[in-house]
Amino acid sequence: MSLTLYIDSNYLSPYALSAFVALREKGLAFTPVPVDLQAGAHRTGAMSVLSATLRVPTLSDGEFHLSESSAIAEYLEDTCPGPRLYPADPKQRAKAREIQAWIRSDLLPLRMERSTEVVFREVTPPPLSDAAQAAADKLLRAAERLLPPGAAHLFGEWCVADTDLALMLQRLLRAGDKVPERLAVYANAQWQRAAVQEWVALGRKSRGDQ
Amino acid sequence: MSLTLYIDSNYLSPYALSAFVALREKGLAFTPVPVDLQAGAHRTGAMSVLSATLRVPTLSDGEFHLSESSAIAEYLEDTCPGPRLYPADPKQRAKAREIQAWIRSDLLPLRMERSTEVVFREVTPPPLSDAAQAAADKLLRAAERLLPPGAAHLFGEWCVADTDLALMLQRLLRAGDKVPERLAVYANAQWQRAAVQEWVALGRKSRGDQ
Ligand SMILES: [Ca+2]
Ligand SMILES: [Ca+2]
Ligand SMILES: [Ca+2]
Ligand SMILES: [Ca+2]
Numbered sequence: 001m002s003l004t005l006y007i008d009s010n011y012l013s014p015y016a017l018s019a020f021v022a023l024r025e026k027g028l029a030f031t032p033v034p035v036d037l038q039a040g041a042h043r044t045g046a047m048s049v050l051s052a053t054l055r056v057p058t059l060s061d062g063e064f065h066l067s068e069s070s071a072i073a074e075y076l077e078d079t080c081p082g083p084r085l086y087p088a089d090p091k092q093r094a095k096a097r098e099i100q101a102w103i104r105s106d107l108l109p110l111r112m113e114r115s116t117e118v119v120f121r122e123v124t125p126p127p128l129s130d131a132a133q134a135a136a137d138k139l140l141r142a143a144e145r146l147l148p149p150g151a152a153h154l155f156g157e158w159c160v161a162d163t164d165l166a167l168m169l170q171r172l173l174r175a176g177d178k179v180p181e182r183l184a185v186y187a188n189a190q191w192q193r194a195a196v197q198e199w200v201a202l203g204r205k206s207r208g209d210q
Numbered sequence: 211m212s213l214t215l216y217i218d219s220n221y222l223s224p225y226a227l228s229a230f231v232a233l234r235e236k237g238l239a240f241t242p243v244p245v246d247l248q249a250g251a252h253r254t255g256a257m258s259v260l261s262a263t264l265r266v267p268t269l270s271d272g273e274f275h276l277s278e279s280s281a282i283a284e285y286l287e288d289t290c291p292g293p294r295l296y297p298a299d300p301k302q303r304a305k306a307r308e309i310q311a312w313i314r315s316d317l318l319p320l321r322m323e324r325s326t327e328v329v330f331r332e333v334t335p336p337p338l339s340d341a342a343q344a345a346a347d348k349l350l351r352a353a354e355r356l357l358p359p360g361a362a363h364l365f366g367e368w369c370v371a372d373t374d375l376a377l378m379l380q381r382l383l384r385a386g387d388k389v390p391e392r393l394a395v396y397a398n399a400q401w402q403r404a405a406v407q408e409w410v411a412l413g414r415k416s417r418g419d420q
Binding site for chain 1: 262263264265274276277278279280281282284285288289300301303304305307308310311312314315316318348351352355356
């Protein structure tokens with residue numbers, strides 16, 4: 001297995017983070033290749049040949065190329081040994097997939113107004129619009145239902161949906177928006193995982209503000 | 211197994227269609243329950259108790275409740291016998307998941323300007339904006355790369371991503387937008403599948419324009 005992960009060169013894509021963490025948590029050796037999205041390198045460079053959808057992250061496993069972070073994590077789970085990325089229990093695995101799909105397709109006003117620059121670059125954003133506040137409220141209500149009281153993880157032990165949910169909560173936490181205490185504790189503990197901290201450090205290094 | 215599928219009462223959600231088709235293709239008995247989204251029934255009625263994310267489709271399997279159409283299809287695949295919803299080959303399965311995740315998270319201007327009212331209600335929309343045209347071009351380029359020449363299915367035989375991709379292409383076809391011939395043939399053949407036609411008929415019946 002010769003694995004390459006194409007990621008955004010400014011380390012801001014939450015989905016590139018998710019795929020990066022999945023590879024690290026599986027304990028797999030891989031080569032991260034930063035792609036300059038601002039320069040359009042995903043549309044013109046090597047990646048445009050590999051990814052029909054021109055999106056980061058894209059994983060190359062030899063001659064096989066795969067985009068979409070959730071599909072990448074599932075592929076690693078299906079084909080690689082190592083620690084699980086998804087719960088073994090079918091119902092818990094289903095809920096992990098629900099959370100991944102939901103985070104990627106809903107809450108757009110929140111994702112816009114609390115971009116990952118807030119999370120990774122300590123940019124301080126203006127107050128939330130009504131639409132983004134409604135999305136934030138929905139996120140927090142759903143997270144309170146999905147995360148068992150006092151739990152460090154959604155499903156007993158870490159899964160990739162924990163990292164995705166923690167990133168969503170960090171959008172609010174880093175902006176100073178109100179987050180219930182137990183969700184803040186959860187999100188901050190998830191943020192300390194080695195693979196997440198490695199990603200954070202790579203972003204800092206790429207900006208020269210180490 | 212006692213299965214209930216909560217769907218939108220006007221039969222316009224492409225994701226409710228996808229979950230409906232998944233259940234039918236598996237040959238599973240289930241009760242479809244229309245939810246009036248316009249009246250806010252997903253936020254106040256029975257569904258708000260079942261779905262933390264307040265989204266249709268939501269599947270109930272006894273006391274287990276699951277939202278997000280892709281998670282629902284995966285859950286059925288993991289737990290039910292019957293015809294496959296995803297390819298057996300891990301790489302093909304990965305690409306099917308890529309397509310599902312991509313369609314649900316990209317091409318937003320196209321999804322806005324070619325809503326499923328165009329597909330299911332023969333509403334004729336205005337010409338595409340530049341942003342939506344760019345999204346349409348991206349969809350068509352990707353579809354041409356993903357669908358082998360002359361193929362009736364993405365991966366040799368039907369999988370749930372075929373229905374999802376065909377729905378995306380129907381947004382353009384029904385509006386009279388330009389679609390390469392072989393993609394049109396593919397999308398129209400997919401549209402004839404019994405489960406899709408059943409959904410189309412349910413929508414017509416709900417509007418009294420049978
Ligand atoms: Ca992406
Ligand atoms: Ca983590
Ligand atoms: Ca939905
Ligand atoms: Ca079909």
